[in-house]
Amino acid sequence: MTDILKNIKEQLNAKITEANFEGANIVLYTDNENFFKEGEGKIKEIVEQIKKRVELRADEKILPDKEDARKKIKQIVPEEAEITDILFDDHRSIVVIEAKKPGLVIGKQGSIFSEIRRETLWTPQVQRSPAIKSQITENIRDVLYANSSYRRKFLNSIGEKIYKEWSPDKMDEWVRLTYLGSGRQVGRSALLLQTPNSKILLDCGIDVASKGDDRFPHFNIPEFNISELDAVVISHAHLDHVGLLPYLFKMGYRGPVYMTPPTRDLSALATLDLIGVAYKQAAQPLYASKDVLEMVKHTVTLNFNEVTDIAPDIRITFYNSGHVLGSAMVHFNIGNGLHNFLYTADYKYSRTRLLDPAITSFPRVESVLTESTYGAKGDILPPLRETEDKFFGIIKDTIAKKGKVLIPELGLGHAQETVIRMEEAIRTGRLPKIPIYIDGVIWDMNAIHTAYPDFLSSKVKNLVFQDQNPFTADIFSRVGSPQERKNVIEGGPCVIIATSGMLVGGASVEYFKNFAENPNNTMIISCYQGVGSLGRQIQEGASRVIVEDQVGSREVEVKLRVETLNGFSAHAGRNEITSFFNNMRPKPKRVMINHGEVSKCLDLSSTLYKMNRVETSVPRNLETVRLR
């Protein structure tokens, strides 16, 4: 099927100098300037024939000097677009224009883009300049450009593998799903999807709340072999879904990883942060930053609703899951319609401040794997407004007593919801102006949010577009050094938003140690606390806890006020899960459950069975389900 390229070349006779794959897409290079400018009709005919994305680019040989191209682009693009950078991906004949108003770079119906292409022969792409400078997004970009020639070969090799055995009416006999982790537990999400032709890993997480080998998925089973893996698909950037991915690269994996663009940046940041936290605890990190770099080099990003072949018999589409920035439900079309499987991963089926709710309509679905973090009967989450009133009440009480409020947060998702909530509350007078400090990886996560406003709810997106970016509001102060942290600890009443969310390493533990013994202080727990984590012990009312740090471990008496607010959860509550299944189209025939404590998984399983008359199951880790 690599013949697909040969056929195209023959059809377009001598005009094509090179035909390549970029993942599942086809890219043609031509050294004929006229054909580059006028050949669109011919390319369209080919797209019709083969039903694949095909792009025509200019061969390196006919590309003008970069400086000339840069000058021309600045002349063509209106000044109001506010170009901040122009970068050239030499080996792929692409020019990336970074601007504050990307729409103005593209022009009406792509008119400016067409002009750039015609005048410079470079193929333009546009990127929004983030409102907060994000070191990580810039580093990732640099890595990708520095490895442009490697990327070109790598993307081509993916396509060759996909199309080698590809035939449009191929049918497979069976599909199996093996739980390597996340069976009857929250943490270490990893599932192996197998067909006679392909092996795909869904998520590659760790269980941050556990110790020893229980932190990792079961990779030491006969059917899991890194060298046989065709692709990895990542649903979102929480560590229990992506935390072990760089380790796969440390062990030699060099195949593709599919995720959304925000998930790539957030995952790089989250895994680098995990390395940093390990060093601060004087522990050996699981992998090094060079492994994170390999992960970035091998990532292929896909936007929501973009259908892509990832193996000869597997096609995936990401759908918004409403959980965190860039989080996706993954739809698998296996064997050209033979079986359709939806992996929900973590989702939220109501509007949050940051995101729109999860999608419920899909082209076809026979089986679903759903999370059940809050899947039990009692897990009805209180309304957002009610929870917010309580939240602001607790803060006001604590400040009145001259105490400090500590909010341990997951760096991604929860923390940004809190930031937006506090910003609005102070702007509208629901809260008095009080010092708010942000510590840990949250600030950098915020920066990535401002780089991808298209993935945010329309309300927040509009705020960002109107230069009222809540993430850059001056009511927030960043804690950037141990000295600054000391000042906050010794200073007056304030609110501190800090990672980690379960008090397993990170800045939140430092604050907790110093605040725990004063009953005027408050800790507000609003994200999920893993079994065994320090946060969980405190949540369950422990009066004394052991806190570990660089110096060793010591006992701390818990006298501060502890409040749990479930209404802010980024996961679907019980009612949201059941209404998701009520509203889901089409109806699945089978539902499997993961990502929940045992009792919650079992409870949800029996409910979904009764309500929807579908086959349900709650596999344990290491169990395999035959989907077809």
Ligand SMILES: [Zn+2]
């Ligand atoms: Zn998550």
